[in-house]
Amino acid sequence: MKKSIEEIAKTEAEYWNENKLERTKIKKLRRHAFHYSYKREANILDKIVETFAGKELLEIGSHSWMAWIKNKVVPAKITCINISEVELDKGAINAKDLPFEIDFHLMDANNLTFPDASFDIVYGGAILHHLDIEKSVNHIHRVLKPGGYILFTEPLNINPIYKIYRKLNPKERTPDEHALVSKDFKLIRKKFTFDHYFFDFFSVIFGFIALKVYGDKNYGNWINKFGYNLDVFFSKIPLLHFLFARVIIYGKKK
């Protein structure tokens, strides 16, 4: 029987509160495969985040603000929500001495309880794919002011190679998460216009080879650089976007 949104949220909270994911194997591969693409991602995010100065922000699935915003820009305020107390606490502990207001709420992102038009920007790292896309996108749209923006980084599950990998390694993910597929983009497009930036196809293949050659060290090697350069080139071809593993979505409320 299909799980309800509330049951899924309860499982999510349990997984993050009890740290149930097993990611040791994938962490080693990520250190090679994403070595260069994390820098490209950070450059793109930094430019967008500059526009967050003086704005009212809502982060769902907090605590990406620690990497994206801290020491880079001073927003008017960040409101952080998460379904997991432990995840929320990690952010709260790190929020000491910030030069802006930041507060934390235990809340389900599928059912935001903020009034309409509360925020200038809603953003999050690797969160939409833990949610009911239609419900959460409707809420995000509702709590944004007219002309408000969204910014998300998300994994993709369109390439058959990633689909197989995910099936073979279920313990790396929460049971109900669903990396984004084409129909999710259609749902987002109903409410937002957006640009996207694609990452990580060849860099994963070449990262896998580099891990075999170098072991868990020397991530800045030529094999990873070569895979990364192929990605930068091929990510410019829209027909090939289905190959990639991750995406940045930067959009504006319709």
Ligand SMILES: C[S@@+](CC[C@H](N)C(=O)[O-])C[C@H]1O[C@@H](n2cnc3c(N)ncnc32)[C@H](O)[C@@H]1O
């Ligand atoms: C992959 S983690 C990303 C955490 C953080 N944004 C980051 O970039 O490190 C997914 C996060 O989504 C949170 N989450 C899952 N379901 C949620 C829901 N329904 N409402 C709010 N947060 C949720 C989890 O507790 C977890 O913190």
